[in-house]
Structures are given as C-alpha cells and as structure tokens.
Amino acid sequence: MATEKIGRTLLVAAAVALGCSAMVSLAIQFLRPVQDAYAQLGRNRAVLAAAGELPETVSDRMVVSRYLDLDVRMVDMSSQVFVDSSPVGDARLYDHWALGEGSPLLLHVSAEATSDQPSLLPRYVPVYLVWEGQTLHRLVLPIHGQGMWSTIYAYLALNGDLSTVAAMQVYRHGETPGIGDRIEDPKWLSTWIGKRVYDDTGRSQLHVTRGSSDSPYRVNLITGASVTSEALGNIVRFWLGPQGYGPLLQALRGSTLPLNPP
Numbered sequence: 001m002a003t004e005k006i007g008r009t010l011l012v013a014a015a016v017a018l019g020c021s022a023m024v025s026l027a028i029q030f031l032r033p034v035q036d037a038y039a040q041l042g043r044n045r046a047v048l049a050a051a052g053e054l055p056e057t058v059s060d061r062m063v064v065s066r067y068l069d070l071d072v073r074m075v076d077m078s079s080q081v082f083v084d085s086s087p088v089g090d091a092r093l094y095d096h097w098a099l100g101e102g103s104p105l106l107l108h109v110s111a112e113a114t115s116d117q118p119s120l121l122p123r124y125v126p127v128y129l130v131w132e133g134q135t136l137h138r139l140v141l142p143i144h145g146q147g148m149w150s151t152i153y154a155y156l157a158l159n160g161d162l163s164t165v166a167a168m169q170v171y172r173h174g175e176t177p178g179i180g181d182r183i184e185d186p187k188w189l190s191t192w193i194g195k196r197v198y199d200d201t202g203r204s205q206l207h208v209t210r211g212s213s214d215s216p217y218r219v220n221l222i223t224g225a226s227v228t229s230e231a232l233g234n235i236v237r238f239w240l241g242p243q244g245y246g247p248l249l250q251a252l253r254g255s256t257l258p259l260n261p262p
C-alpha cells in the first residue's frame with residue numbers, strides 16, 4: 001500500500017515537472033521573436049548613439065526609422081572592400097555577431113594575430129556612414145573581442161578624417177557588474193572623443209593605459225577595472241589594424257576607393 005502511494009506521488013511529481021518544462025519551452029519559443037526584436041532595437045540604438053543620431057528622448061519606432069535611414073555598407077573582410085550587393089541579405093538587418101562557431105561565413109585570421117584577439121572574423125560586416133551633404137561626417141565600425149570574462153561588443157565611430165575618434169559606444173558584454181561594466185560609463189567613454197587612432201606611419205596606435213590621457217594616442221584606463229578597460233583598447237587596435245578595417249580605411253583616406261553619398 002505504502003509503495004503504491006509513493007509510486008503515485010512520484011508519477012504525479014514527474015507529470016507536473018514534465019508539464020512545467022513543456023510550458024517553459026513553449027514560452028521560450030513564443031518569446032524568441034520578441035527577444036530578437038528587442039536585441040535588434042538595442043543594436044539600432046547603439047549604432048545611432050555612435051553615429052551621433054540618437055536624441056535623448058526618442059520612441060522605439062523613431063529609433064528603427066532613423067536606423068533604417070542610415071547609409072549601411074557591407075565590408076568583405078577577406079578583400080577589405082565594400083561589396084555592392086550584399087551576399088547575406090539586407091545589410092541593415094544582418095547581425096554578423098550572431099554567427100555560430102562553425103559558420104562558413106567566418107574567416108580564419110592569419111597567425112600574426114595575438115591570442116587575446118578573435119581568431120575567426122565574420123566575412124561580411126555592416127558599417128554605417130553618416131553624411132553631411134556630400135561630406136562624410138562619421139563612419140561607425142562594429143568591433144568585438146575578448147574582455148576579462150566575456151566578449152565585448154562595441155561600436156567605434158571615426159570622424160570624417162577616418163583618423164580620430166568621434167564616439168565609442170559599448171553595446172554588450174559580460175564583465176562584472178560594478179567593476180568591468182564601468183566601460184559603459186558615458187563619462188569615461190567621452191574621454192575617447194578626439195583621440196587619434198593612427199600614428200604618422202599609419203600604425204594602429206590607440207592604447208588604454210594608466211595615467212597618460214594627455215597623449216592624443218592614449219585613453220586613461222579605469223582604476224580597479226584595468227583588465228577590461230585595457231582590453232577595449234586592444235580590441236580597437238586590432239580592428240583598426242591590418243587584420244581589421246586598416247586596409248579599408250587606408251584606401252578610403254587615400255581615395256583609392258571612391259566613397260560617395262547614396
């Protein structure tokens with residue numbers, strides 16, 4: 001009798017557990033499109049903030065509409081040129097950060113890359129151009145790389161000279177709340193503005209270091225979060241270097257690659 005009771009209790013418990021997990025799975029499936037839409041909105045906001053096109057109060061609808069108005073170009077990282085027609089669909093909706101590990105759309109970076117930088121790069125990367133009339137005002141470049149605990153995703157905006165920082169916007173990371181997440185502090189991010197990213201020889205030279213923010217090539221690190229803040233400097237140097245956007249920017253600066261408003 002007692003065994004029969006225990007058996008029935010276990011059966012009921014198993015049925016309840018099964019029912020609950022089915023409901024959770026259904027909720028996850030059901031909410032995925034909503035989550036994706038919010039992720040897309042968050043990215044749109046970060047791009048617009050880096051582009052200098054995000055007013056303080058703006059509705060979600062306005063964010064999307066302003067984002068869709070941006071001039072988006074797809075860069076082929078293997079040849080470091082803009083591709084005319086995107087082989088991966090609408091450049092404005094393409095999320096190169098969402099590629100899975102085995103994706104054929106990832107490129108192996110050559111052996112010169114250091115171990116703390118990505119060994120795989122997305123083949124196609126969307127970049128954002130902001131025009132003032134016929135003049136390029138800003139170029140917004142997505143960058144990512146290893147922080148202390150996580151991959152840091154950010155948008156670096158260069159001024160039209162393609163040599164100085166217009167804005168730095170951290171989009172996503174998994175660094176420690178209260179410590180590493182201080183890289184999101186708008187006050188610290190504002191210290192990046194105006195810094196030079198290339199030296200006179202064209203080398204990618206921006207560093208995040210302790211106590212040397214007077215230099216045009218230096219951003220002061222965050223005390224107590226030096227690992228994460230220095231990492232952001234490493235990420236920028238990598239992406240502006242020969243494995244990243246370096247050759248593209250050089251061609252654009254030297255006008256060997258024509259750049260016209262849409």
Ligand SMILES: Cc1cc2nc3c(=O)[nH]c(=O)nc-3n(C[C@H](O)[C@H](O)[C@H](O)COP(=O)(O)O)c2cc1C
Pocket residue numbers: 148149175176177179180181222223224225226227228229
């Ligand atoms: C639990 C824990 C989490 C930490 N998380 C971070 C982090 O996310 N980013 C970071 O830069 N430092 C983090 N630190 C601190 C680093 O270990 C290191 O002490 C700090 O970056 C050094 O900064 P400083 O050179 O300015 O003293 C963490 C430390 C502990 C104990």
